[in-house]
Amino acid sequence: MKQFLTALSAWGLVLGLFLLTCSAQAQGTATLRGTVADSLSGQPLAGVSVGLQGQPGSTATDALGNFRLSDLKPATYTLRVGALGYRSQAVPVLLKAGETQRLNVRVATTTLSLAEVTVSQPRDPNQSLAAISHIDQLLRPVNSAQDLLRLVPGLFIAQHAGGGKAEQIFLRGFDCDHGTDFAVSVDGLPVNMVSHAHGQGYADFHFVIPETVEQLKVYKGPYTARFGDFATAGAGEFSTKTRLEHSQVKLEVGQFATRRALVMLDLLGPDHHLLSKRPESAYVAAEYNFTNSYFDQPQHFKRFNGMAKYTGQLSDKTALTVLGSHFASNWDASGQIPERGIEQGIISRYGSIDPTEGGRTSRTNASVVLTTALPHDAVLRQQAYYSKYDFSLFSNFTFFLHDSINGDEINQTDNRNLFGYTATYERDDQLGARSLHSTLGVGTRNDFSTLGLRHTVRRETLDTISTGRLFEQNINVYLDETLTLTDRLTVNAAVRADFFAFDFRGRRTDEGTGLPAPLAGRVARARVSPKLNLYYQLSPAVQLFARSGFGFHSNDARGVIQGVNANVLPRAIGSEIGSTFKPLPSLVVNAALWSLHLQDELVYVGDDAVVESTGPTQRYGLDLSVRYQLGSRLFLDGDFNYNHGRQLDAPEKANYIPLAPTFTSTGGLTYKAPKGLSGSLRYRHIDSRPANDDGSIRAKGYFLLDAVLAYTTPRFQIGASAENLLNVEWNQAQFATQTRLINTPKREPLEGVDELHFTPGTPFYAKLNVSVFF
Known part of the structure; x- marks a missing residue:
């Protein structure tokens, strides 16, 4: 904390000196204030771009839809207001000396046009992927919660427990496991679980109903002060809808006994905004899923999701959001299988060594957000949240390696209560011009x-094997400043401080046996993370950026109190240079050359109750995202990601980072119409890569094609989707694992066999759906 106070004081001194050297605001200038809202619902819109035509600089609306343009010379201007998916507005404004004029602008939704996309992000410059993410959210078909994660450019996922577990995540050369190096949140609720029974940072995203998601903000690298733990490779912020355009009932049927039902109901009615004095909305949504999946052993997968959300203006200066949700799931799983099991005819490709794997999980969430406009153009946002989480997973990764009689199946359980509070105070000031x-x-x-x-x-x-009670606390504070040094150059400087308390108290189930005392202890650690980012608007169509920052991911509490390694919060140091630009009016490109050094990849392996460390690692790579509008309704997109990573303390020929992807690419062709026929053909490709330190075992790459078709009218929609159109045999989750089988044609050694184990990927899989809107 002392380091943070020193850094904060230094930043305050620099800011104070800058204020002293700035000239007084010019006399006789004017100020333009206003609010931007949705024309249909009246709800204020945040993040809308606002600027004066022909004038340098721009701003964006705050959380309550407000904007301000200051220090304007008396003249007649044209105010331009624009947001992706909304029709641009051009409003003539006459400003007189010394006056403050107010405008209320309402914008209507319209079809997507990349010609209207802006490449600058004045309120949140670190979100350089904003344009790309907004386009993807409007264009890419989303059929499941897993598809939501795939909206992150360059992110790949793999499932290896029948759809019940959190997905394995790959991003920027990281095998993030289930979330160790990628932070995920939904409406401000953290998804990652610290010191989880199965793995550090476990991020089960399945409690989200995909049709309720309205926005995704993507941040790659450790450059944003708002994110702390796990945000090394990046972070994703998902937001659900504030209102429904219409109520909806949807039914889906597919191969492998797949069934899904969805209901979304607008509780206040489509005309409520005309009767209410202040804009407000409320809706409920629920879904039920069932499938046996494509494995020989039926998966009996069941999932229920329900949520309710209210958003309203309590006054001109205060908005309230209340959210509640419940999720429950249970399933059987076939687990990972050894290649030799198939080669020796013990099982089929879709078979199972231990058919009793599977699990159940549930999560209940409650969240209250109060957003208040304060004097001096400030906004205070406060959120309190609670989650009740339960998890029980049965897995068998080594089969009969440790117990040749009963097998090595394990049960991991996590019964958790999570409380949290966040508050942000945002303010806009003028320092001269x-x-x-x-x-x-x-x-x-x-x-x-x-x-x-x-x-x-x-x-x-x-x-x-082990059991105990966990208490883990994080207290954090950060200061983030974005200053326009010139009409073209913007600097973002920030510092974040995190304090952690780890407390674990192991329980003894074998009292009186003379065994050592159970694991117990308490450890406290702190981490200070500075950030510095520069943005240069070369032209209205070209933004350059250079970013740098310190981040970290925490270790599991059970590993921390064992004192296996003093590095409780391994530091990540990242930097990148790049650009978001539009070489053509309908072509948006984002490119970044990046590097990241991780001080220690130290993780607690819940499968074996041990701590593993690979030591320091170094990664660098190139990300390229392209979005091109070929016609009024035809769009082409592609993401291309090259990653290179090595362990720094390992010998040269044994320094691979296991499972870290080296090249990934996704893309597709989409025909998008507001009504009538729409469709999309998409591909996914990941290359083969080492599955162990020396590369002697390799995870196999794949190339897949998926397709979606839909016919939409104002009253109903009929659709079809197909995964793996070419029916390719591909491996989803893959690991180099030492295992032992019994009752095999050839007796296996006691130490087992080290080889590739995998979960087979989905074969050709078709679904039909029908929706009714009312």
């Missing part, structure tokens, strides 16, 4: 959990 956007944020997260790891056979407990 320059604008300064300041954000002060504070927050706390508190996890209380009972964790367990047990040895089981056919889901019956044989013995307890």
